[in-house]
Amino acid sequence: MSTGAASMRKMIRSNVLSMFGLVTVSIFVVITAAQILSSGAILPYNAYQPSFAQANLSPSLSHPFGTDLLGRDMLSRVVTALPIDVGIPIITVALSAAIGIVLGTLAAFFRGWLDEFLMRLTDLFMAFPTMIMAMAIAATLGPSLVNVTLSMIVVWWPPYVRLVRGGVLAIAAEDFVSISKALNSSFFYIVRKDAIPNVLPTILVYATFDVGSALLTLSTLGFLNVGIPPTAPELGMMVSNVTYNLFLYPYQIIIPAVVVAVIVAGFSFLGEGIRESLDVKLRPHIMIRSKPAKEMENPIDGARPSV
Amino acid sequence: MIPLRDFLPYLGKRVLGAIGVLIGAMLLVFIISYILNPNPAHLWAGARASKSTIAAVVARYHLDQPWYVQLYYFLQSYATGNFGIDPQTGRSILSEMEFYFPNTLELVLVSMVMIVALGVASGYIAGMRFGTKVDHAIRIFYLATWSSPYYLGGFLAILVFSSYIPLFPSGGMFSQTISPINHITGIYILDALLQLNGPAFLSGIDHVIMPAAVLALLDFGLVARIMRSSILNARWSTHVKAARAKGTPEGEVRRNHILRNALIDTNTIIAVTFGFMLSGTIVIEEIFSWPGIGYFTYQAIVSINYPVLIPCVLLFTLGVIAANFIADVFYSLLDPRIALGEGGGSEG
Numbered sequence: 001m002s003t004g005a006a007s008m009r010k011m012i013r014s015n016v017l018s019m020f021g022l023v024t025v026s027i028f029v030v031i032t033a034a035q036i037l038s039s040g041a042i043l044p045y046n047a048y049q050p051s052f053a054q055a056n057l058s059p060s061l062s063h064p065f066g067t068d069l070l071g072r073d074m075l076s077r078v079v080t081a082l083p084i085d086v087g088i089p090i091i092t093v094a095l096s097a098a099i100g101i102v103l104g105t106l107a108a109f110f111r112g113w114l115d116e117f118l119m120r121l122t123d124l125f126m127a128f129p130t131m132i133m134a135m136a137i138a139a140t141l142g143p144s145l146v147n148v149t150l151s152m153i154v155v156w157w158p159p160y161v162r163l164v165r166g167g168v169l170a171i172a173a174e175d176f177v178s179i180s181k182a183l184n185s186s187f188f189y190i191v192r193k194d195a196i197p198n199v200l201p202t203i204l205v206y207a208t209f210d211v212g213s214a215l216l217t218l219s220t221l222g223f224l225n226v227g228i229p230p231t232a233p234e235l236g237m238m239v240s241n242v243t244y245n246l247f248l249y250p251y252q253i254i255i256p257a258v259v260v261a262v263i264v265a266g267f268s269f270l271g272e273g274i275r276e277s278l279d280v281k282l283r284p285h286i287m288i289r290s291k292p293a294k295e296m297e298n299p300i301d302g303a304r305p306s307v
Numbered sequence: 308m309i310p311l312r313d314f315l316p317y318l319g320k321r322v323l324g325a326i327g328v329l330i331g332a333m334l335l336v337f338i339i340s341y342i343l344n345p346n347p348a349h350l351w352a353g354a355r356a357s358k359s360t361i362a363a364v365v366a367r368y369h370l371d372q373p374w375y376v377q378l379y380y381f382l383q384s385y386a387t388g389n390f391g392i393d394p395q396t397g398r399s400i401l402s403e404m405e406f407y408f409p410n411t412l413e414l415v416l417v418s419m420v421m422i423v424a425l426g427v428a429s430g431y432i433a434g435m436r437f438g439t440k441v442d443h444a445i446r447i448f449y450l451a452t453w454s455s456p457y458y459l460g461g462f463l464a465i466l467v468f469s470s471y472i473p474l475f476p477s478g479g480m481f482s483q484t485i486s487p488i489n490h491i492t493g494i495y496i497l498d499a500l501l502q503l504n505g506p507a508f509l510s511g512i513d514h515v516i517m518p519a520a521v522l523a524l525l526d527f528g529l530v531a532r533i534m535r536s537s538i539l540n541a542r543w544s545t546h547v548k549a550a551r552a553k554g555t556p557e558g559e560v561r562r563n564h565i566l567r568n569a570l571i572d573t574n575t576i577i578a579v580t581f582g583f584m585l586s587g588t589i590v591i592e593e594i595f596s597w598p599g600i601g602y603f604t605y606q607a608i609v610s611i612n613y614p615v616l617i618p619c620v621l622l623f624t625l626g627v628i629a630a631n632f633i634a635d636v637f638y639s640l641l642d643p644r645i646a647l648g649e650g651g652g653s654e655g
Binding site (some may be wrong): 017120127129131132137139140212223225243250253257260262264265 | 344465619
């Protein structure tokens with residue numbers, strides 16, 4: 001493990017983009033954690049209290065991101081949004097990966113009708129405008145943070161089932177699994193000791209990319225005012241609330257949008273770095289069963305969902 | 308290129324698969340809508356609708372019936388081919404979609420042309436200049452645009468190219484001063500062109516360029532990335548070495564041995580990108596006031612209007628399936644080793 005960590009450090013250091021990803025993700029995760037733990041005490045200004053004398057100030061030293069039309073500090077508002085904009089994508093991806101590990105392992109080991117059913121279902125989801133589906137579910141459930149997370153997970157888990165199933169199938173064909181079976185190891189022992197550790201790196205890489213994709217979808221939901229409650233601070237919604245100010249105070253729109261882009265880029269570049277250092281080859285047949293192997297050299301490239 | 312006796316069974320198989328996916332998609336949306344919101348009559352009739360209006364809506368859409376009866380009426384309206392009546396406007400859903408869909412097609416097709424040109428060219432340049440500053444610049448550019456939300460691209464474009472440098476209009480499909488043109492295909496610029504209506508055509512082009520370019524810029528990253536990595540794969544492969552060794556002119560090596568091989572992989576990714584673009588139209592059409600199917604779908608979603616939402620989802624799904632099908636056909640055209648439906652199993 002230590003050699004793995006060392007080579008990982010080396011690879012990340014050797015690559016400027018991955019380094020950028022690591023730094024960006026670390027900064028945002030730390031700020032998010034600080035914001036949650038201190039419940040807002042780290043903010044330079046109150047993010048909710050209007051002060052009309054300070055309204056619509058351009059970015060300056062005292063207000064690095066400027067102020068909005070109610071005179072609230074934009075930097076503080078962006079930081080208040082981070083628990084939602086970093087937290088919900090991470091929760092979505094983590095839970096989807098967990099669902100994928102359970103269902104994917106079951107499908108690969110038991111095959112039969114369960115496998116067939118799950119594969120048909122994931123086929124369906126992959127030919128499907130997932131973003132529209134998530135919007136429809138979130139809109140029908142009504143605005144709440146739990147509902148929006150749920151509606152994201154409903155459309156988010158299928159690729160993970162495929163990824164885990166393909167990985168476990170590949171592992172199951174290896175000699176050490178048949179030896180383990182011959183030694184009369186139990187099913188759960190094989191899953192725990194052989195299958196899971198071997199598919200985990202792939203999942204980790206895919207999930208890192210996927211956090212960025214989930215954030216793009218989430219903030220688009222916010223931008224379209226679907227699912228996220230109007231009082232919750234969310235970057236996409238922050239943009240859509242002031243679109244009429246585009247020509248007068250463009251920074252009020254551009255800054256939150258750029259923050260979203262920076263976080264997404266951070267996770268993508270970090271994912272790239274981890275992929276190179278762990279030397280994970282995401283083989284195409286794992287992702288798209290009905291497609292020939294050559295068509296998608298690297299399914300990570302197809303990781304961005306329909307946004 | 309493709310023998311008909313290979314093509315027809317393949318086409319049959321694909322059509323059957325597509326029908327399966329479409330039926331699955333329809334059932335899924337119906338079940339989810341039904342479970343989550345079994346009686347949306349008050350939403351469809353409006354907040355201040357009288358009791359009798361709501362009762363009329365309930366009766367018309369059989370909302371008081373159990374789910375299988377509702378599903379039966381759904382399927383019946385689909386079998387007649389008009390998707391029923393939009394509960395909010397009272398018009399036939401099919402005629403509404405016939406109005407909105409060509410507009411989206413115009414936007415997406417123009418954008419697709421840009422994506423292919425931009426993605427293939429930048430991926431080719433980056434791959435051929437691997438490791439140079441040009442390569443790094445192209446990579447950083449497409450990774451950055453790829454990470455950006457659509458609304459960032461849309462608002463930046465409006466800000467810069469409609470406000471600071473007023474080159475393009477910030478929304479709409481054509482200038483209000485232009486007299487309406489006859490509908491032939493429904494695609495505005497194509498209709499203008501067919502009727503040789505110069506001003507309408509130019510106005511249409513003027514309006515479509517910015518939204519299409521934003522959509523293209525934010526989605527071309529995937530194509531550029533795959534193109535670059537395929538160029539890298541092809542560049543140092545043995546068949547290219549062999550071609551050079553036998554004295555093939557460099558231009559021909561690049562065109563026939565590197566570019567053509569790289570296009571084989573890129574082709575499928577273009578189809579995948581098409582799926583992203585269709586969803587991207589929701590945001591882009593909202594920002595650029597583009598009366599397309601994305602806008603229509605969005606309106607259906609926020610009003611939980613699933614009689615409209617289901618045909619829209621089916622249309623989007625059909626778009627993705629069609630794009631994949633076209634990619635498959637191109638695939639067998641580009642790679643003579645591969646018969647339709649078999650794919651690139653053999654390594655070249």
